[in-house]
Amino acid sequence: MADLDYDYLIVGQGIAGTSIAFHLHDLGKRILIIGDSSIPSSSKIAAGIFNPLTGKKLVKTWLADDLFPYAKAFYADLENRLGGKFLHEISVYRPFRSIAEQNTYLAQTADPGIAPYVAEHSSANVTDYIHADYGGLEVIKSGWVDLPVLLEKTRDFFLDRGQFLDETFHVEDIYVEPDHISWQNRTFGKVIFCQGFMALQNDFFNWLPFAPVKGQLLEVATEKTLKPYIINQGIFMLPVSVNTFRVGATYSWDPLDWEPTESATAELQEKMGSLLKTSYEIRSAAAGIRPSVKDRRPLIGIHPEYSNIAIFNGLGTKGVTLAPFFANQLAQHLEDGKELNPLINIKRYFSLYFR
The missing domain is CATH 3.30.9.10 (D-Amino Acid Oxidase, subunit A, domain 2)
Known part of the structure; x- marks a missing residue:
């Protein structure tokens, strides 16, 4: 389908939706974000702490050497672009x-x-x-990210560009075609679901082993x-x-x-x-x-049956560091076919879908 209205529909504007939105925006992609202020969001409540050494046994956070520098650079850049203070390094x-x-x-x-x-x-x-x-x-x-401030600034950024809608999304309202997605008389190349806990009500991905x-x-x-x-x-x-x-x-x-x-x-x-x-x-x-997962790793990737439907979820308690790094991986995966880290790719659970 040649004339799409948007390249991507992003459903959910927590830390996952925010991170993938900016990565795709910076690649020049036309995106539309749906955020529903009438439903609760774990990102708005979370403390947003990033801590490289956790637990009673002082264990280094998984992939800390990669995740932490990337996340800090991402948030520092957004502070400059959005004109707000939300990254606190303490x-x-x-x-x-x-x-x-x-x-x-x-x-x-x-x-x-x-x-x-x-x-x-x-x-x-x-x-x-x-x-x-x-x-x-x-x-x-270490430190913390003031997520309510970040999310509000992000919302304003995309609202000003006509790329944000505050409304309730119903998954049954989308129509999946081989070469595009249709929703409310708009056409999209792909849809990315970033719904957190609400993914349990999404028929495309409720088979994944969430452990909220x-x-x-x-x-x-x-x-x-x-x-x-x-x-x-x-x-x-x-x-x-x-x-x-x-x-x-x-x-x-x-x-x-x-x-x-x-x-x-x-x-x-x-x-x-x-x-x-x-x-x-x-x-x-x-x-x-x-939105935690049984194996404590994110749930990211493309649906096993529909190549234009993706998920970015399962970030659990470490969303502020996981989201930027893996949003970059997902953007490259969707745009260039670059492989995702197998530990976060939902391919590891495809057997649950096909059984």
Whole structure:
């Protein structure tokens, strides 16, 4: 079909939709984004933290050496283009729970894969409001992305160009032809579904092994002046102003809804109790559903039956670092046929579709 209205229809404008939209836009592609402000979005609720060393065992994040530099360059470029501040590069401070943990972690920092992400001599001084009797480890090359600001700036950018629609999308409204996609009297070369948790209601991709998980955050105020460090010990405490921080996150599977619960709040308060020295006030609570996957790897690629339908999903808890890097891979895959990383390609699950 020669005269298409657009090259791509992008359904969903969370961090996945935003990332692939800019990569395709920068390739000169004609795109139309559908975002529905009437439905909840995990990207709008997520803390947006990027942390290269995670878990009790201080494990380097998968592909950190590739993902982190790419993501920081991507967000820094968007700050310049969109005229906003949403990339905040600050260290993660991990207070040691014991002398034994201190010895274990310090020994691990000798690992040449981990050493570049640890400050040799931490200058963090948070003991006026954090229990850190045994000192702590300062993880560098970390920080957070203010996703609500990024998403709003992105929306405005594409609205100004007539490339964004705020409306409810129904998958049954698209018509798939061999050489194009039709939707609401418009024609597209391809459609990319970036719907997060809502993909479970999409007949094209609901066969994929999503393992969604609910998470809750609190916004907490204190009279203490907070230092520019993300505190991480079982939970994270992310300073968003001089005396306000976000605390998270919980993990639950029942019920999978968007409502904060008293039990999740109590769980976070209990963990804060062992960290915080000072009194605090809970200002608000929010919950979201992470689009996680059983093997903890993204779900990206082209539908097994329809070559003009693709998905970009399953980013889980690390969307701010995964999305830019793999949006670049997906754009090159769709435009030039470059192979996707097999660990994220949905080909690994085609047997589920054909069984």
